[in-house]
Amino acid sequence: MKILLSNDDGIFAKGIETLAMVLIERGHDVYVVAPDEDASGTGHGLTINKPLRYRKYNINGNFFGYMVNGKPADCVKLARWEIYRDVDFDFMISGINRGANLGVDLFYSGTFGAASEAALLGVRSIALSLSEPFDHGKNYLTAAVFAADFIEKIKDFQFPRYKLLNINVPNVKTEELKGYKFTIQGDRNYKENFDKRFDPNGHEYFWITGNAVEYSSNYHSDYYVLKDNYVSITPVALDLTDEKFGLQIEKELNK
Amino acid sequence: MKILLSNDDGIFAKGIETLAMVLIERGHDVYVVAPDEDASGTGHGLTINKPLRYRKYNINGNFFGYMVNGKPADCVKLARWEIYRDVDFDFMISGINRGANLGVDLFYSGTFGAASEAALLGVRSIALSLSEPFDHGKNYLTAAVFAADFIEKIKDFQFPRYKLLNINVPNVKTEELKGYKFTIQGDRNYKENFDKRFDPNGHEYFWITGNAVEYSSNYHSDYYVLKDNYVSITPVALDLTDEKFGLQIEKELNK
Numbered sequence: 001m002k003i004l005l006s007n008d009d010g011i012f013a014k015g016i017e018t019l020a021m022v023l024i025e026r027g028h029d030v031y032v033v034a035p036d037e038d039a040s041g042t043g044h045g046l047t048i049n050k051p052l053r054y055r056k057y058n059i060n061g062n063f064f065g066y067m068v069n070g071k072p073a074d075c076v077k078l079a080r081w082e083i084y085r086d087v088d089f090d091f092m093i094s095g096i097n098r099g100a101n102l103g104v105d106l107f108y109s110g111t112f113g114a115a116s117e118a119a120l121l122g123v124r125s126i127a128l129s130l131s132e133p134f135d136h137g138k139n140y141l142t143a144a145v146f147a148a149d150f151i152e153k154i155k156d157f158q159f160p161r162y163k164l165l166n167i168n169v170p171n172v173k174t175e176e177l178k179g180y181k182f183t184i185q186g187d188r189n190y191k192e193n194f195d196k197r198f199d200p201n202g203h204e205y206f207w208i209t210g211n212a213v214e215y216s217s218n219y220h221s222d223y224y225v226l227k228d229n230y231v232s233i234t235p236v237a238l239d240l241t242d243e244k245f246g247l248q249i250e251k252e253l254n255k
Numbered sequence: 256m257k258i259l260l261s262n263d264d265g266i267f268a269k270g271i272e273t274l275a276m277v278l279i280e281r282g283h284d285v286y287v288v289a290p291d292e293d294a295s296g297t298g299h300g301l302t303i304n305k306p307l308r309y310r311k312y313n314i315n316g317n318f319f320g321y322m323v324n325g326k327p328a329d330c331v332k333l334a335r336w337e338i339y340r341d342v343d344f345d346f347m348i349s350g351i352n353r354g355a356n357l358g359v360d361l362f363y364s365g366t367f368g369a370a371s372e373a374a375l376l377g378v379r380s381i382a383l384s385l386s387e388p389f390d391h392g393k394n395y396l397t398a399a400v401f402a403a404d405f406i407e408k409i410k411d412f413q414f415p416r417y418k419l420l421n422i423n424v425p426n427v428k429t430e431e432l433k434g435y436k437f438t439i440q441g442d443r444n445y446k447e448n449f450d451k452r453f454d455p456n457g458h459e460y461f462w463i464t465g466n467a468v469e470y471s472s473n474y475h476s477d478y479y480v481l482k483d484n485y486v487s488i489t490p491v492a493l494d495l496t497d498e499k500f501g502l503q504i505e506k507e508l509n510k
Contacts, residue, residue, distance in 0.1 A: 043299040043300035044362040045297040045326075046297075071300075073363075081447055107372075110300070113362075165504065182501045208329070233501070233504070240440050240489075240491040241439040245491075252408070
């Protein structure tokens with residue numbers, strides 16, 4: 001199959017390299033277009049106020065990809081309309097992200113943003129993340145093998161318009177995985193997330209940090225099954241309309 | 256009421272100034288925290304790889320605001336957790352955006368991103384945009400007056416968790432408005448959106464452009480009612496889960 005890869009950790013990240021290697025080893029044609037630096041947290045943003053460039057990059061002598069001076073969603077648009085405009089991709093996989101993308105992370109994650117962009121362009125897409133790889137032992141291979149098996153199983157199923165999957169894999173060896181579960185986007189959000197510091201001139205500056213709070217402990221939630229060593233598969237629709245809420249507001253206006 | 260304002264066009268934009276002036280004139284307490292430069296297209300992205308700073312800025316001698324070296328969603332987080340941490344906002348309005356935010360724009364728009372962030376933080380929020388203000392005659396006042404009247408009417412209604420409104424106002428005088436309609440997020444997307452150029456050294460670079468295509472001509476759509484000189488009010492839920500799609504994929508996996 002023809003598979004487009006991108007991510008938000010940048011083209012130098014181990015996650016995208018591991019994923020590409022496994023997919024190539026399985027005999028797929030792999031196309032890599034990824035940011036030239038870490039673009040974590042850039043969501044579905046685009047670069048519209050500065051020009052974009054791309055160049056070819058040889059990844060550890062094994063294969064090559066294109067690196068872009070932009071965000072993950074820019075990479076997908078460039079791949080689709082410029083670099084690989086004649087390629088009809090079977091799948092787009094974004095990742096493997098360094099760290100889980102759960103709950104409200106979907107709005108901030110550049111990895112999810114790239115997968116969303118692919119879905120908007122009509123390509124079957126998956127955002128793929130590995131949980132907690134900040135400690136020793138990053139099991140990117142577990143996520144890569146899961147994804148390679150997964151797309152094989154669903155290769156004959158066309159996704160409905162503007163739908164995609166958000167997959168999170170626990171940071172364990174393949175044999176320690178309990179399986180997979182379909183989940184909802186959980187209510188996991190962040191509180192008080194600034195670290196205030198002072199530069200050598202005495203001026204204050206702020207780092208965004210992340211103190212995650214899990215508001216509803218629902219056993220169908222992405223974060224809940226992940227902690228229990230299952231792969232979490234969240235089916236996603238890029239349709240934000242909420243008609244019920246509209247009716248409530250309309251009623252209020254007509255009071 | 257206590258109203259937080261932000262936008263993606265930057266603190267110098269006429270849209271946010273007009274909105275602030277009208278709300279102050281109505282007797283509200285207005286709090287402005289906005290990007291120090293144009294951040295259009297940055298979506299719901301955050302700034303996590305560089306430090307944020309903010310400083311006070313006097314807007315035309317009329318009132319002041321805080322300008323942030325970040326994205327719209329950064330501004331909302333800084334307002335909530337740092338600058339105005341003790342203020343309990345009644346509403347957050349993001350805008351008035353220079354140009355409509357319709358269809359898939361909701362994923363790219365920093366104006367919508369700021370309103371989404373406010374919703375995630377539990378503040379009643381509205382993304383507010385003015386259609387086609389690129390010609391002569393920008394009717395920001397029409398949008399500002401509509402919003403001021405609107406929040407007055409719904410001031411006793413608490414929004415459900417993670418819900419917000421996306422409001423687009425046609426670029427006409429108030430007396431030319433036909434009224435408002437509740438709408439769905441339409442299927443309006445972009446095609447072939449790169450402008451390829453060469454720099455003086457002969458190297459290519461690309462600008463993202465926007466050739467909008469309206470895929471479904473649905474009279475409930477945001478863009479449809481806007482063209483007909485109605486204000487479009489799209490009720491939005493920040494919940495991406497699509498259970499039906501999940502069941503389809505699950506069935507395919509079990510084949």
